[in-house]
Amino acid sequence: MRIERLTIRNYRNYASADVTPGGGVNLFVGNNAQGKTNLLESIYLASVGRSARTPRWQELIKWNESEALVRVVVKKDVGRDGVEIRLDREKRVAINGLPVTRIGELMGVLKTVLFSPDELRIVKEGPGERRRFVDIALCQLSKAYFYALTRYNKILAQRNKLLKNNPTDDALTVWDMQLAREGARVIKTRRGFVGRLSPLAEAVHRDITGSETLTLGYEGIAGESAEEIETNFMAALVKSRARDRMFMLTHVGPQRDDLAIAADGIDLRSYGSQGQQRSAALSLKLAEMELLKAESGEYPVLLLDDVLSELDSYRQTKLLSHIKAYQTIITCTSVPDDVREKLGDITEFSVTAGSVGLIK
Template identity: 40%
Template sequence: MYIKQIELKDFRNYKELKTEFHPNVNIFIGQNAQGKTNLLESIFLTSMGRSFRTNKDKDMIRFGKEFFRIRLVAFKDDNDLVVELAVNRDGKKGIKIDGVKAKKLSQLFENVYIVAFSPEDLRIVKDEPEKRRKFMDRELCQIKPSYYNSLSQYRKALMQRNACLKEFYMGNPNMTDDILDIWDNKMAEYGSRILSCREEFVRKINKISGRIHREITNGKEQLEVSYEPNIKVSGNQPALFYEELKKNREKDKRRGTSGSGPHKDDLRLQIGHIDIRSFGSQGQQRTAALSLKLSEIELIKEETGESPVLLLDDVLSELDQERQNYLIRSLEKTQVFLTTTELSGEAEQRLGNIKYFQIKDGMIVSEKEKSML
């Protein structure tokens, strides 16, 4: 699978764009704030249905315009696959897959598999737990599309439960435990599914990332990734999950918010029994982050039989030569989109067949290909 073509209309700083991509490596070169990352964002959007930069779809509409539209053509299973996505100022989103209107966002997930890697991802180890939960959720939505429904339903139930708890906190006499029970049961139903999926995911990612980390460090370090569920219930057991929520109910009433559940989960990352989230060196944290991101690629291949498309947003400049070399060696049989202000001769040589796109002011001002043949 690879992306053949993209068309943009009033997306970010692009008025109109239509271009063809190389099945191997595509490099967007240009100064900052010219539109390189915007191109990566448009590709990510057609795979995941949302941006990796903003939660507000309307922020991606070009200034002064009423909507944006993206049309992406991928080659998959010996056929062209066409994904179209449009968003207007009211936030209404329309999606078509091969000309058929999608009824739900999760229909996107099984079409074009994506792994995005930015400088922000290098901080995933030391940043707050929310970043590590997002890492799990993005990957799981792609390899297990039903996960998105569980996550969405859990978040809705959590929002309603928190609204009820706020009423208890404010002393509303009309709020009762019977109402809270409704949302506790919903949270238990979907939360236990999330917990079960995350447990399985972390077991697999631990095995893959551990091997990658050993290779990067020449066997000097062993990375261990483990799941830290906020509610200590193993597997899909909604009844036990519910009991845990009920146990914490009075405390939650006093706080006016839900203090337990998958929205409080985390990943533990250790090297030699040292928690590198807090005590790892910058080098250890960056190597662990690289190991996690590369393990995403391998896991998607294992679970779907497809190689994902890799989006690298100015990452090479953040890595030392050793980590750069390992990353580039890992990109065989993977279509790559890479942004940079400049590319070293050594990196260029290692990347192989490349198509360059010079980006300026939301336009591709030049294109050229370099072949290793």
């Protein structure tokens, strides 16, 4: 799929902008603080319904304005979809002109993979970042997963609230059963995803590094089938009950799980060099592109925010050799001649003080 047109109004530092990207590599070039990331952020918002930078959508409305608008026309292999997000006193989403009340309906309409300096750190950062990586990819692949995760988080919040009121064991058991049932679905889906991503990441990583074997694993409550995971989850909750009561917090479940990332058997989260961690992050993102393509039939749009300058020349070349297959939106402050050569045929825009102009 690709973005055919992006229109934004009163979004961050933009009064208005109307962009028609090309189907291949698109470069948005501008000095610092001109609005490059804001533009990418608006695309991401239309994709997953939230900003990658802030959970507070009110911040996205241009200062001194009361309403912001993001509209994207997505071209698919067959047909087109229009996504519209309107932010005023609430966040309103419409797909093909029809308002949607459940944000889950937005998932998968415009699929994107975001790679920013923040994402470059997913290997060395805490497990929360890695869970988010898995969850965002999965939500775009499956609305059912999005709803299961939402239900799980609600039950978890209610159980944690209950723990603050010194509940009876019977009252807690009622919540434990619901938590284990919903949590088992989340864990099973995540484990399956990691299993399918692993060989793709291994292939990309071998290409990027020349030799390293990358292995991914899902670290969480054991079990293959949902029933098996549910049983183990219940047992873990019982075992953790005294601790949960003491700290008034649920200590086991998918909210604690992690994505294990190893190269040649060495855990990159703790022992990887900075370069190894960056390469692995790049491999994960490119493998995510391949998995979304394999499972949904079309490549997502790749969003690269300022990462070219963070990669060395060798990794740049590797990255650029992959992105030729799909629509890519790249932001950067400048393009060295050697990078321009590697990019080949591109569509180029300049970004200056909240306005976008087509260069060529």
